[in-house]
Amino acid sequence: MSRGPRSLVTGGAGFLGSHLCDRLIQEGHEVICIDNLITGDMDHVAHLLGHAGFRFIKYDVTEYLYVEGPLNYILHFASPASPVDYQRLPIQTLKVGSLGTHKALGLAKAKGARLLLASTSEVYGDPQVHPQPESYWGHVNPVGPRGVYDEAKRFAEAMTMAYHRYHGVETRIARIFNTFGPRMRPHDGRVVSNFLMQALEGRPLTVYGDGTQTRSFCFVSDMVDGLFRLLMSSGVEPVNLGNPAERSIRDLVAAVEAILGRRLEVTFNPLPQDDPRVRRPDITRARERLGWEPKVELEAGLRETIAYFRGKGVGA
Numbered sequence: 001m002s003r004g005p006r007s008l009v010t011g012g013a014g015f016l017g018s019h020l021c022d023r024l025i026q027e028g029h030e031v032i033c034i035d036n037l038i039t040g041d042m043d044h045v046a047h048l049l050g051h052a053g054f055r056f057i058k059y060d061v062t063e064y065l066y067v068e069g070p071l072n073y074i075l076h077f078a079s080p081a082s083p084v085d086y087q088r089l090p091i092q093t094l095k096v097g098s099l100g101t102h103k104a105l106g107l108a109k110a111k112g113a114r115l116l117l118a119s120t121s122e123v124y125g126d127p128q129v130h131p132q133p134e135s136y137w138g139h140v141n142p143v144g145p146r147g148v149y150d151e152a153k154r155f156a157e158a159m160t161m162a163y164h165r166y167h168g169v170e171t172r173i174a175r176i177f178n179t180f181g182p183r184m185r186p187h188d189g190r191v192v193s194n195f196l197m198q199a200l201e202g203r204p205l206t207v208y209g210d211g212t213q214t215r216s217f218c219f220v221s222d223m224v225d226g227l228f229r230l231l232m233s234s235g236v237e238p239v240n241l242g243n244p245a246e247r248s249i250r251d252l253v254a255a256v257e258a259i260l261g262r263r264l265e266v267t268f269n270p271l272p273q274d275d276p277r278v279r280r281p282d283i284t285r286a287r288e289r290l291g292w293e294p295k296v297e298l299e300a301g302l303r304e305t306i307a308y309f310r311g312k313g314v315g316a
């Protein structure tokens with residue numbers, strides 16, 4: 001049976017990775033999904049297990065990485081991504097960004113595959129340029145608690161460019177800004193999942209700091225579309241992917257209140273160390289090169305995420 005392209009997704013049972021597996025299967029790819037399940041979840045890919053074009057391998061990509069047969073694309077998405085997770089798993093985070101990226105690039109070189117690296121807005125740290133264009137080099141504290149993620153991803157970008165320049169590997173780098181939606185882990189500690197879980201369970205919403213810090217929240221279907229377009233595009237420079245609609249954390253509380261139609265109690269907790277004050281992507285490059293921009297409004301995305309959590313029995 002002749003199949004379409006053959007793609008490997010590391011972190012394929014994670015939040016973004018599993019949505020990417022779905023998209024690649026829809027596009028006619030044969031998909032090999034690798035995950036060590038430290039923050040991934042088999043439930044996210046359970047519906048794909050019977051599919052002839054899908055294979056799951058439980059594996060740690062920081063170990064020697066090899067798969068039989070040809071590969072056209074490697075999407076390197078393995079990593080803890082929530083601040084709570086990467087501070088709980090600091091060594092694994094550093095290892096998957098460094099050793100894991102090295103292994104994925106080595107496999108890309110061996111197979112002549114194109115590699116898409118999942119990088120992050122965290123490469124900009126607590127930014128002193130706002131909004132953040134790809135040309136900004138960032139403001140990162142290497143020895144702070146977030147350094148384990150930020151520096152791992154910065155190293156991963158440097159390693160990716162080295163494999164491109166030195167070995168001629170075809171590479172793409174996505175700088176992914178805050179993304180939310182179905183398959184976020186209810187207890188992953190990020191602001192959207194925390195607020196929705198707290199609201200649905202009748203607990204106060206935990207605002208860190210005074211809630212005037214900003215983020216720009218992208219719904220997962222928009223993100224996956226941007227990632228797929230980037231994978232298929234030309235051009236090796238990093239591309240910001242995110243929703244430029246910037247909101248304060250207080251705005252996010254108000255959005256959840258508006259959707260649920262009631263006032264919500266808020267408790268103010270200390271702001272974590274090195275928490276970025278502001279964050280908003282400049283997506284000019286994504287617009288020009290990928291013809292991409294997000295379509296889903298925050299409120300619509302929150303409604304879908306609430307429905308997902310309710311479907312898992314939250315607040316029942």
Ligand code: UDP
Binds near residue numbers: 083178213
């Ligand atoms: N935050 C909050 N309450 C929470 C969780 C997070 O106020 O329960 C804040 C956090 O301090 C940060 C923003 O929300 O300013 C986004 O945090 P998140 O952990 O989602 O991701 P980050 O963008 O910091 O990587």
